[in-house]
Amino acid sequence: MPAYTPPLDDYRFVLHEVLKVQDEAGIDGYPEMTEDMTGAILEEAGKIARDVLAPLNAVGDREGCRLENGVVRTPEGFREAWNLLVEGGWPSMECDPDYGGQGMPSVLNMAVGTMQSAANMAFMMYSGLTHGAYSAIHTHGSDAQKRTYLPKLVSGEWTGTMNLTEPQCGTDLGLVRTKAEPAGDGAWNLSGQKIFISSGEHDLASNIIHLVLARTPGAAEGTRGLSLFIVPKFLVNDDGSLDARNSLSCGKVEEKMGIHGNSTCVMNYDGATGWMVGEEGKGLRAMFTMMNEARLLVGMQGLSQAHVAYQAAASYAKERLQGRAVTGAAAPDKPADPLIVHPDVRRLLLDQKSFVEGGIGFLSWVTMLLDAEKRHTDPKMREKAADMVALLTPVVKGFLTEEGFRLTANAQQVFGGHGYIEETGISQFVRDARIAMIYEGTTGVQALDLVGRKLALKGGQPIMTFFEYVKGYIRDNEDDLALAKDFLNPLKKASKDLQQAAMFFMQAGMKNPNAALAGSVDFLHLFGHVCMALAWARMAKAAHRAIQEGRGDRAWYEAKIVTGRYYMRRVLPETGLRLARIETGADPVMDLPAEAF
Template structure:
């Protein structure tokens, strides 16, 4: 983490151009993250397996109990001030950059994804209200969300609509006092009810009377579990209640709720019929957060796999015994075990570089002194948010499955913990917009929607680095494949764009393999940059840099070649799917 922050991204120097962060130094950042690591490993991680086994319990009448220890750990979390880390000092926050908060969440997700979802969603609710709330709403809700005393949710999905929010039915009728009465049902609401905080602030999408059909008729409302009284303290119980909790494949420690609204009092956030614009602040935060869930699970799966591979004895190395004093060699001597370990390691380290860079760009977008830099950073974040969500969670599912494979039969047994990581990782490919939806967003809206302008901006980063480093012999093995995939993405994008003008189904047919291709372009860029740093430190004698170079070489040799298949699949077009008669299914 320190390598990425200080040697790759040079965050201390970057912060000098952001007036509100200009005095923050590397030592302070490191101290904060060191303490965060202790909290994650000592307080949250020990609850991961026990929380999975126990799960949440619906006790009737809207009451949900979280697993043993969850509530106490959350109390320690807020007492230590972690919810306030990246929040506005005006509302009690510590005002640290987004990339510091991002690093905290990587560790939290490695330690216990289900527990981390409670404060994670709360931070998204904070961001939404910070940007779109009225002064009164901010003064009432933000200090409580910042302190962690109250938690937050996002209530979007209904039984008949998931991603297609344009057909949601929850109604909001105006009350004489300026509030609204909301009636409807929401499902799959993560952290919708629990016993960890004194109040829960639900952000709910609903329709006003006479609202236009589709997404242009959706409004956003604050619907608290307990309505705040005139002093901002917990008041009367609102009529939004949990009707049941889902029994799920994974993340058992997080309550996934059916929420029933029966004339529940709510207050409009932002403009009427423009709720989706406001909610996108929280949705995009959640998509970045889900990417961090994928990264956290990839890292912890690798850490466990590595320990096991060094200790587990099975067979002898094909080139002769490596531990002749033992009954067999540790499985790390076998090439395919190394393939699995290095796949996890390469995906984790590139994912960390990518997401920390994206978080730094969020800080630039919000705080940089130069307007052009702010705009550029905003474009990078908008373009690559779907890649973070989809590519990192796809890779995490692969990485956790590899952990289960490395453990062999023990991987399939619950007490060893690997099968839980597989189950927890699987949801990340589904919620906050399935990875197919992320792919459509990337190709259809973010790239073809602006004729490739945002992609060209990222492409310039790549081409500038290629031009700068391409003449250096020691960088050829990294620069040549980076330049190659950059050119291929450019050509593929133009080809799909031309086909899509004739048939929009071409976008849907190409989107998923296209996103994986772009994901590898991004990872290739960051692996080449990390290799440059490692080469510059090669004379230090530190094995860390030797390992970094070796992992870069593995990535380019064994993982990047996946793009030969993804490019070919994207080029295959819609015909093989859409010409298939429905009657033949």
């Protein structure tokens, strides 16, 4: 089965040579992130990913989760692995120290999460949903709710979930039917059914804290009538001890294409006791705290699966003997040459390698902006960073999951027929990666959010800030001729394609909204490629600098530059195709009558 090697050198490079986190004095906690500090944490997290979580990945896929007498049994070894994470304090890394957290920056926590998700995506979903529940309660909960629930969520003794979807509604949450009736003393009784609830029931923790969207009596129709409720699996006494089992149950564990190790449940609420989070009718706002965080984490999942699949494909391509190089035998002492001599196999691998390494740079930069939003000492910088995070969140979620799945499938392609049988393990990565394009809002939903809401945010200020940042970076580095030729000039061309597409939406979209929406997914991809090109330009500059100064492994830095050059030459020109499709407008998409489908 495939092994996993944590990309420690990539994270050291991105954090300390590209982003230079230790020099960001304005962001609380960043000056303390020395290479020694981050290196020790990432090395230990990588060991857990490699030695504990990765070996359980195939186990979880094979065994799945079983519903027995109302309790979901997770795969063999999952409970021990969860206890190891809890004992090591890993769930608490970026949580508030007031509730037992370590208060570390998100950029470091994301690096840890990406490695551990690459090793075992299904397992790490239990932790990811818990952190989302923590964030929602931390932001919107009362002081009493925070004291009751946060310490145990932070430690990992309890886990959390997000309950939105119902049989009749997914994206359209205005159709939610789950009801909440007042029960006195501030409590509510919730009745209804939720489906597709990740980590909804399991045996990893002593309690599960469900966050449930429901409608109160007389509430307005649509999303304005929704409120958010804390509904624990076991009721909690004033002293924090567990009381009676609440009136909720898992009705079914879904049979899924992938992520078999995570319990995706149908949850039934039969007058279950819950407590409102925040204001009545403002539940969706509170839930979006959890959802926006989850969207970044799902983007990370797309990247992580592409990364572990690439590692497997590259290893296989260097070992598998098949055919001869067209320029002459590369291994004349062997019956055939390794797959990696063939140009098309190289193409498949370089598409993957340039994506996963560029993706680490892109996602780390966005997470650094998230830290600036939360931790910067200057309120204006916090606001500016928040706007950029809002703009880039649908790009992270949509682009990294779409490309991540495509390139995970490319990794499978390297294996040929052996990639289609289960014993090689590569097919699991494909099946697991597929869900990332769907949950927490499909790619189409992310594209609609980007084009329909985020481009117009604050009169277009965030997108203009992005364009100015790209222009400024190009201007500041244009005297570096090597960087300009291979990286800055392609970045400039791609950025102009993005600006032209945005201008088309402003002009054509005002007259016919379908003209903008028909090209929204293309715009999301175009935006994603520009972000990746920016990441590669920044990484190339840092690699050039290291070579000029004679630091580190010269061959490693040269490989980084060559990989980035591949992206700029072979992948980035896709922005022109995306722009051409966008500018066809709505007619090609909308002309065919519905009955003709």
